[in-house]
Amino acid sequence: MTEIHRSWQPSAAYLYVLHLDAPSTAWEFLRRNPRYREQWQGSDEDSDWGLSFAEDPSLDARQARPIWCVGQRPVVRLIPHTDPAAQCFDLWAIPGRKSLTHEGQHLWLQGTSGRELVRLTLSPDMRNGEPFAYAMPAGAEHKQYRFTLETALGLLQGTRANTVTALNRPPRSATIHMRALQALDGTLAGATQRDIAVVLFGDERVAEQWNPDSELRAQVRYLVQRGRELMEGGYRDLLN
Known part of the structure; x- marks a missing residue:
């Protein structure tokens, strides 16, 4: 059992998933893929995961900054400007966690606005303070x-207050992804579907509604299946 799956039962530990953007949610499912984890640990397997370069699967989406080479939104580039009235670039004034990563062709700046992970490229001649x-x-x-x-x-x-997503509540799809992720972790940890149902929906509801043909069991079966599909490659659909 990996460190990801040991503590799958506390639902509060998954609440951060509600506020992830699509690329970060995709990372949460990919990092649970056993083949990806084996490759990170030194396997000779060479697979295309859709990343510009491999990211450490022990890091969740609040820590990792994977750079995807598939399904990216259009990218805005920061370039020098000759107008002295233009805003000056100040990396250290950007709030929250940010990172600069060079992946061979581009220098990427990543940070967070609202609940969106923002990715920009920087011109090679960009200078801090200019x-x-x-x-x-x-x-x-x-x-x-x-x-x-x-x-x-x-x-x-x-200007995060002006962004559309900063004003919205997490969509229904975010709740599904959160529960699918928890159901996936339970499955990978060896839990039964009934065990997963108890954690997600509570003992009382399971005692009353759980049977082979119940809607509750079908819902849990769907979440388990959805989690596996996203882990095994369906995460790419989130990037589109």
Whole structure:
């Protein structure tokens, strides 16, 4: 049993999943994949997981900063600007946890605005403390960049209140993903579906409603199946 699955029963430990964006949720399922974990530990297997480079599976989405090479939203680039009135780039003024990662072709800046993980690329000649501008490809459909630009503004200019997702409650899909993740951990830890039902829905409800053809059992079966599907490659659908 890995460290991920030892403490799968306290539901409060999974509440952070409600506030993850899609790429971070995808990471939570991928990092539980036994083959991915074996490869990280030194297996000779060479598989395409959709990452620009491997990330440590012991790190959950609050700590890890995986860079996906599939299903990314349009990316805004930060470039130097000659107008002295432009905002100056200040890495240390960005609130919360942030990271700079070079994956061979691009330097990526990652941080959090609201509950969204923001990913930007930096021009090679960007300098801390100097004016900058946001750049997107000429001819690009501006509507596709609206969300990316809003989250970038939220990260770098403190306008998170203007971002759409910062105002919304977690969607229903987030609750499903949270429960599927917990059900998956229970399964990988050797728990039965009834054990999982008790943890997710309580002893009393299970005692009253659990039987081979019950809706409750079907719901647990779905969560277990959904968790496995996402772990075994379905996480890529979240990236799209």
